Amino acid sequence: MTENLTRINKFISSNGILSRRKADEFVLQGRITINGITISEPGFKVNPETDKIKIDGELIKISNKKVYILLNKPLKTICSVSDEKQRMTVIDLIKIPEKIFPIGRLDYDTSGLLLLTNDGEFANQMMHPAFNIYKTYSVKISKPLEEKHKIKLTTGIMIDGIKTEPCKIRFDHPKDKQKITISIHEGRNKQVRKMFEKFGYHVRSLHRIEYGNLNLGILKAGKWRFLNSQEIDSLKKLINKN
Secondary structure, three states: OOOOOEEHHHHHHHOOOOOHHHHHHHHHOOOEEEOOEEOOOOOOEEOOOOOOEEEOOEEOOOOOOOOEEEEEEOOOOEOOOOOOOOOOEHHHHOOOOOOOEEOOOOOOOOEEEEEEEOOHHHHHHHHOHHHOOOEEEEEEEOOOOOHHHHHHHHHOOEEOOEEOOOOEEEEEEOOEEEEEEEEEOOOOOOHHHHHHHOOOOOEEEEEEEEEOOEEOOOOOOOOEEEOOHHHHHHHHHHHHHO
16 A cells, blocks of 8 residues: 655645745754654655654644635734744734644735635645736835836846846826835745835835735734635636636
């Protein structure tokens, strides 16, 4: 009989503990054990039916109930399951029995639409740039955006030695070139801020207003809700379309 083996990061993310990337970090930090033995290889495979997998000594319980949550992340909140500095995390705002994690992240000083789930496969697909799931932000910059810089930003610029993918930029009001709406389908660290800073613009505020075909609606900062079945199906169709 062939064993039901799966990669350790996939198993952890599918049970809503950590994202795949974070799970790999925990493996390299020696924080994960399989049947009492510490592993150090992110590609390690486990048998969920027979292996006892622990993170920091806590046994992972298999979760079958999938949850999908939309949060309006407030400023000064960490996009993490926990924080060593004891700052408030997005998980602190959501009181449910299931263990969940954020899909991607928003910076400490960035607010707006954040999705959380315990469905690791769904999260991985939503974050992967190959699926072209656009994320849209409302941005306030320190001075009017010049047309030449707008053109360069939309076609792609070099950041940290890698060229950004083409993006979409529009002005909320034709006469106000400091308030901008930008859509990207990548998720690099502080990407939007770095894009504008490349040309000497300081980002004064950054607020995510859309993710794929979802928007915040009337949801207030710090509040959250479950996605309904139509919204979940809609996102999965968006993934499959790409």
